[in-house]
Amino acid sequence: MKIGIVGYKGRMGKEIKDLFEEKNHEFVWGYDKDGEYFQETPQIIIDFSLPEVFEKTEDYVKKFNVPLIIGTTGLQDEQIEALKALAKDVPVVQSYNFSIGIQLFLKMVDFLKDKIDGWDIEIVETHHRFKKDKPSGTAKMIKESLDKDVPISSLRLGNVAGDHVLYMANLGEVLSISHRALSRRAFAEGVLKSAEFVTNKKNGYFTFTDVI
Ligand SMILES: NC(=O)C1=CN([C@@H]2O[C@H](COP(=O)(O)OP(=O)(O)OC[C@H]3O[C@@H](n4cnc5c(N)ncnc54)[C@H](OP(=O)(O)O)[C@@H]3O)[C@@H](O)[C@H]2O)C=CC1
Numbered sequence: 001m002k003i004g005i006v007g008y009k010g011r012m013g014k015e016i017k018d019l020f021e022e023k024n025h026e027f028v029w030g031y032d033k034d035g036e037y038f039q040e041t042p043q044i045i046i047d048f049s050l051p052e053v054f055e056k057t058e059d060y061v062k063k064f065n066v067p068l069i070i071g072t073t074g075l076q077d078e079q080i081e082a083l084k085a086l087a088k089d090v091p092v093v094q095s096y097n098f099s100i101g102i103q104l105f106l107k108m109v110d111f112l113k114d115k116i117d118g119w120d121i122e123i124v125e126t127h128h129r130f131k132k133d134k135p136s137g138t139a140k141m142i143k144e145s146l147d148k149d150v151p152i153s154s155l156r157l158g159n160v161a162g163d164h165v166l167y168m169a170n171l172g173e174v175l176s177i178s179h180r181a182l183s184r185r186a187f188a189e190g191v192l193k194s195a196e197f198v199t200n201k202k203n204g205y206f207t208f209t210d211v212i
Protein backbone atom coordinates (compact mmCIF):
# COMPACT_ATOMS: atom_id res chain seq x y z
CA MET A 1 0.00 0.00 0.00
CA LYS A 2 1.00 3.63 -0.42
CA ILE A 3 1.31 5.25 2.98
CA GLY A 4 1.37 8.78 4.33
CA ILE A 5 2.77 9.65 7.76
CA VAL A 6 2.11 12.71 9.90
CA GLY A 7 5.25 13.13 12.03
CA TYR A 8 7.34 11.16 9.50
CA LYS A 9 10.62 12.66 10.73
CA GLY A 10 9.96 11.68 14.36
CA ARG A 11 11.01 8.56 16.29
CA MET A 12 7.80 6.63 15.60
CA GLY A 13 7.42 8.07 12.11
CA LYS A 14 10.85 6.71 11.10
CA GLU A 15 10.23 3.31 12.73
CA ILE A 16 6.89 2.97 10.90
CA LYS A 17 8.37 4.07 7.57
CA ASP A 18 11.23 1.55 7.93
CA LEU A 19 8.93 -1.35 8.82
CA PHE A 20 6.40 -0.64 6.05
CA GLU A 21 9.21 -0.30 3.47
CA GLU A 22 10.72 -3.62 4.65
CA LYS A 23 7.31 -5.17 3.93
CA ASN A 24 7.28 -3.62 0.43
CA HIS A 25 4.85 -0.82 1.14
CA GLU A 26 5.66 2.61 -0.23
CA PHE A 27 6.02 5.89 1.66
CA VAL A 28 4.55 8.51 -0.70
CA TRP A 29 3.39 11.38 1.48
CA GLY A 30 4.40 12.98 4.75
CA TYR A 31 3.73 15.96 6.96
CA ASP A 32 6.11 17.24 9.62
CA LYS A 33 7.20 20.49 11.26
CA ASP A 34 8.77 21.82 8.05
CA GLY A 35 5.69 21.08 5.96
CA GLU A 36 4.51 18.57 3.40
CA TYR A 37 6.42 15.95 1.42
CA PHE A 38 4.37 14.97 -1.64
CA GLN A 39 5.21 12.23 -4.09
CA GLU A 40 1.73 10.77 -4.57
CA THR A 41 -1.66 10.74 -2.84
CA PRO A 42 -1.45 8.11 -0.06
CA GLN A 43 -3.96 5.28 0.42
CA ILE A 44 -3.77 5.60 4.21
CA ILE A 45 -2.58 8.21 6.75
CA ILE A 46 -0.76 7.26 9.94
CA ASP A 47 -0.38 9.96 12.61
CA PHE A 48 2.28 9.81 15.33
CA SER A 49 2.88 13.46 16.12
CA LEU A 50 1.40 15.88 18.67
CA PRO A 51 -2.18 16.84 19.63
CA GLU A 52 -1.61 20.34 18.18
CA VAL A 53 -1.11 18.80 14.73
CA PHE A 54 -4.48 17.01 14.90
CA GLU A 55 -6.50 19.55 12.87
CA LYS A 56 -3.98 19.28 10.00
CA THR A 57 -4.30 15.50 10.06
CA GLU A 58 -8.08 15.80 10.04
CA ASP A 59 -7.91 18.13 6.99
CA TYR A 60 -5.60 15.79 5.05
CA VAL A 61 -7.71 12.69 5.84
CA LYS A 62 -10.77 14.53 4.48
CA LYS A 63 -8.86 15.83 1.45
CA PHE A 64 -7.47 12.39 0.47
CA ASN A 65 -10.56 10.52 1.77
CA VAL A 66 -8.41 7.71 3.22
CA PRO A 67 -8.31 5.60 6.42
CA LEU A 68 -6.50 6.97 9.47
CA ILE A 69 -4.39 5.12 12.07
CA ILE A 70 -3.62 7.47 14.96
CA GLY A 71 -1.26 6.78 17.88
CA THR A 72 -0.61 10.34 19.03
CA THR A 73 -1.17 10.62 22.78
CA GLY A 74 -2.64 13.43 24.86
CA LEU A 75 -5.61 14.03 22.56
CA GLN A 76 -8.37 16.25 24.00
CA ASP A 77 -11.92 14.88 24.41
CA GLU A 78 -13.06 17.12 21.51
CA GLN A 79 -10.37 15.61 19.29
CA ILE A 80 -11.57 12.08 20.11
CA GLU A 81 -15.11 13.25 19.24
CA ALA A 82 -13.78 14.68 15.96
CA LEU A 83 -12.17 11.29 15.21
CA LYS A 84 -15.52 9.58 15.78
CA ALA A 85 -17.16 12.04 13.40
CA LEU A 86 -14.43 11.39 10.81
CA ALA A 87 -15.05 7.64 11.21
CA LYS A 88 -18.53 8.05 9.67
CA ASP A 89 -16.77 8.56 6.33
CA VAL A 90 -13.48 6.64 6.62
CA PRO A 91 -12.10 3.88 8.88
CA VAL A 92 -10.22 5.20 11.92
CA VAL A 93 -8.07 3.16 14.33
CA GLN A 94 -7.09 5.03 17.49
CA SER A 95 -4.95 3.65 20.31
CA TYR A 96 -2.52 5.03 22.84
CA ASN A 97 -0.56 1.78 22.59
CA PHE A 98 -0.18 -0.43 19.52
CA SER A 99 1.74 -3.28 21.23
CA ILE A 100 0.20 -6.75 21.65
CA GLY A 101 1.58 -6.96 25.21
CA ILE A 102 -0.43 -3.96 26.41
CA GLN A 103 -3.59 -5.51 24.95
CA LEU A 104 -2.91 -8.62 27.07
CA PHE A 105 -2.13 -6.36 30.06
CA LEU A 106 -5.56 -4.71 29.67
CA LYS A 107 -7.26 -8.12 29.53
CA MET A 108 -5.53 -9.05 32.82
CA VAL A 109 -6.71 -5.76 34.36
CA ASP A 110 -10.24 -6.55 33.24
CA PHE A 111 -10.01 -9.97 34.92
CA LEU A 112 -8.57 -8.53 38.17
CA LYS A 113 -10.38 -5.26 38.64
CA ASP A 114 -13.37 -6.52 40.67
CA LYS A 115 -11.13 -8.79 42.80
CA ILE A 116 -8.93 -6.07 44.32
CA ASP A 117 -11.42 -3.96 46.23
CA GLY A 118 -9.70 -2.32 49.21
CA TRP A 119 -6.17 -2.93 47.81
CA ASP A 120 -3.67 -0.11 47.26
CA ILE A 121 -3.35 0.37 43.51
CA GLU A 122 -0.75 2.48 41.71
CA ILE A 123 0.48 2.79 38.13
CA VAL A 124 4.11 3.61 37.32
CA GLU A 125 5.18 4.50 33.77
CA THR A 126 8.75 5.08 32.57
CA HIS A 127 9.71 6.65 29.25
CA HIS A 128 12.63 8.30 27.47
CA ARG A 129 13.66 11.83 28.40
CA PHE A 130 12.28 13.25 25.12
CA LYS A 131 8.65 12.29 25.76
CA LYS A 132 6.52 15.42 25.84
CA ASP A 133 3.33 14.22 27.57
CA LYS A 134 2.88 13.06 31.14
CA PRO A 135 1.33 10.73 32.19
CA SER A 136 1.56 8.42 29.21
CA GLY A 137 -1.51 7.63 27.14
CA THR A 138 -1.11 3.96 28.07
CA ALA A 139 -1.14 4.73 31.82
CA LYS A 140 -4.39 6.64 31.25
CA MET A 141 -5.85 3.62 29.37
CA ILE A 142 -4.87 1.30 32.26
CA LYS A 143 -6.47 3.69 34.77
CA GLU A 144 -9.62 3.89 32.66
CA SER A 145 -9.90 0.12 32.44
CA LEU A 146 -9.63 -0.13 36.26
CA ASP A 147 -12.68 2.16 36.64
CA LYS A 148 -10.89 3.69 39.66
CA ASP A 149 -9.13 6.96 40.36
CA VAL A 150 -5.65 5.54 40.99
CA PRO A 151 -2.38 7.52 41.19
CA ILE A 152 0.02 7.48 38.25
CA SER A 153 3.76 8.13 38.72
CA SER A 154 5.80 9.13 35.66
CA LEU A 155 9.56 8.66 35.32
CA ARG A 156 11.53 10.15 32.43
CA LEU A 157 14.78 8.22 32.10
CA GLY A 158 17.34 7.99 29.29
CA ASN A 159 16.08 6.17 26.24
CA VAL A 160 13.44 3.84 27.72
CA ALA A 161 11.00 2.88 24.93
CA GLY A 162 8.04 2.39 27.28
CA ASP A 163 7.52 0.59 30.62
CA HIS A 164 4.20 0.28 32.45
CA VAL A 165 3.67 -1.39 35.83
CA LEU A 166 0.44 -1.81 37.75
CA TYR A 167 1.03 -2.45 41.46
CA MET A 168 -1.69 -3.88 43.69
CA ALA A 169 -1.14 -4.56 47.39
CA ASN A 170 -3.01 -5.62 50.50
CA LEU A 171 -1.41 -5.84 53.95
CA GLY A 172 0.07 -9.27 53.23
CA GLU A 173 1.09 -9.29 49.58
CA VAL A 174 2.01 -7.30 46.49
CA LEU A 175 0.84 -8.24 43.01
CA SER A 176 2.09 -6.52 39.89
CA ILE A 177 1.59 -6.64 36.13
CA SER A 178 4.35 -5.17 34.04
CA HIS A 179 5.06 -4.54 30.38
CA ARG A 180 8.27 -3.37 28.75
CA ALA A 181 8.55 -2.40 25.09
CA LEU A 182 12.09 -3.38 24.08
CA SER A 183 11.98 -1.02 21.10
CA ARG A 184 9.52 1.02 19.03
CA ARG A 185 9.25 -1.89 16.60
CA ALA A 186 6.54 -3.46 18.80
CA PHE A 187 4.32 -0.38 18.24
CA ALA A 188 5.11 -0.16 14.51
CA GLU A 189 4.09 -3.81 14.05
CA GLY A 190 0.71 -3.01 15.62
CA VAL A 191 0.33 -0.10 13.21
CA LEU A 192 1.03 -2.43 10.27
CA LYS A 193 -1.62 -4.89 11.57
CA SER A 194 -4.06 -1.98 11.88
CA ALA A 195 -3.33 -0.78 8.34
CA GLU A 196 -4.03 -4.29 7.02
CA PHE A 197 -7.20 -4.44 9.15
CA VAL A 198 -8.71 -1.29 7.63
CA THR A 199 -8.03 -2.14 3.99
CA ASN A 200 -11.41 -3.87 3.58
CA LYS A 201 -13.38 -1.41 5.75
CA LYS A 202 -15.48 1.43 4.36
CA ASN A 203 -15.72 3.41 7.60
CA GLY A 204 -15.99 2.95 11.39
CA TYR A 205 -14.22 3.83 14.62
CA PHE A 206 -11.90 1.10 15.92
CA THR A 207 -9.33 0.65 18.65
CA PHE A 208 -6.34 -1.70 18.56
CA THR A 209 -8.44 -4.13 20.65
CA ASP A 210 -10.74 -4.48 17.63
CA VAL A 211 -7.74 -5.12 15.37
CA ILE A 212 -6.21 -8.07 17.26
N1 LIG B 1 0.16 4.70 20.37
C1 LIG B 1 1.39 4.17 20.46
O1 LIG B 1 1.58 2.93 20.41
C2 LIG B 1 2.55 5.08 20.60
C3 LIG B 1 2.34 6.43 20.65
N2 LIG B 1 3.37 7.29 20.67
C4 LIG B 1 3.03 8.70 20.59
O2 LIG B 1 3.35 9.14 19.28
C5 LIG B 1 3.66 10.52 19.31
C6 LIG B 1 5.01 10.76 18.65
O3 LIG B 1 6.03 10.16 19.41
P1 LIG B 1 7.55 10.24 18.93
O4 LIG B 1 7.67 9.74 17.54
O5 LIG B 1 8.36 9.66 20.01
O6 LIG B 1 7.74 11.83 18.94
P2 LIG B 1 8.70 12.72 18.02
O7 LIG B 1 8.79 14.04 18.70
O8 LIG B 1 9.96 11.97 17.74
O9 LIG B 1 7.90 12.85 16.64
C7 LIG B 1 6.91 13.81 16.40
C8 LIG B 1 7.18 14.46 15.06
O10 LIG B 1 6.20 15.47 14.84
C9 LIG B 1 6.87 16.68 14.50
N3 LIG B 1 6.14 17.90 14.84
C10 LIG B 1 6.22 18.67 15.96
N4 LIG B 1 5.42 19.75 15.86
C11 LIG B 1 4.84 19.68 14.66
C12 LIG B 1 3.93 20.51 13.98
N5 LIG B 1 3.45 21.62 14.54
N6 LIG B 1 3.52 20.15 12.74
C13 LIG B 1 3.99 19.00 12.17
N7 LIG B 1 4.86 18.17 12.77
C14 LIG B 1 5.28 18.50 14.00
C15 LIG B 1 8.17 16.60 15.27
O11 LIG B 1 9.13 17.52 14.76
P3 LIG B 1 10.28 18.09 15.75
O12 LIG B 1 11.01 16.90 16.26
O13 LIG B 1 11.08 18.97 14.84
O14 LIG B 1 9.57 18.84 16.85
C16 LIG B 1 8.55 15.14 15.04
O15 LIG B 1 9.18 14.94 13.80
C17 LIG B 1 3.60 10.93 20.78
O16 LIG B 1 2.31 11.45 21.04
C18 LIG B 1 3.78 9.61 21.51
O17 LIG B 1 3.26 9.61 22.80
C19 LIG B 1 4.66 6.87 20.68
C20 LIG B 1 4.95 5.53 20.67
C21 LIG B 1 3.91 4.52 20.62
Ligand SMILES: O=C(O)C1=N[C@H](C(=O)O)C[C@H](O)C1
Pocket: 073, 096, 097, 127, 131, 132, 135, 136, 137, 138, 139, 161, 162, 163
Ligand atom coordinates in the same frame (compact mmCIF):
# COMPACT_ATOMS: atom_id res chain seq x y z
O1 LIG C 1 5.98 8.50 23.69
C1 LIG C 1 6.27 7.29 23.67
O2 LIG C 1 7.41 6.89 23.41
C2 LIG C 1 5.20 6.31 23.95
N1 LIG C 1 3.98 6.77 24.09
C3 LIG C 1 2.81 6.00 24.28
C4 LIG C 1 2.12 6.41 25.57
O3 LIG C 1 2.12 7.60 25.90
O4 LIG C 1 1.54 5.56 26.24
C5 LIG C 1 3.02 4.52 24.12
C6 LIG C 1 4.38 4.01 24.49
O5 LIG C 1 4.46 3.75 25.84
C7 LIG C 1 5.51 4.88 23.98
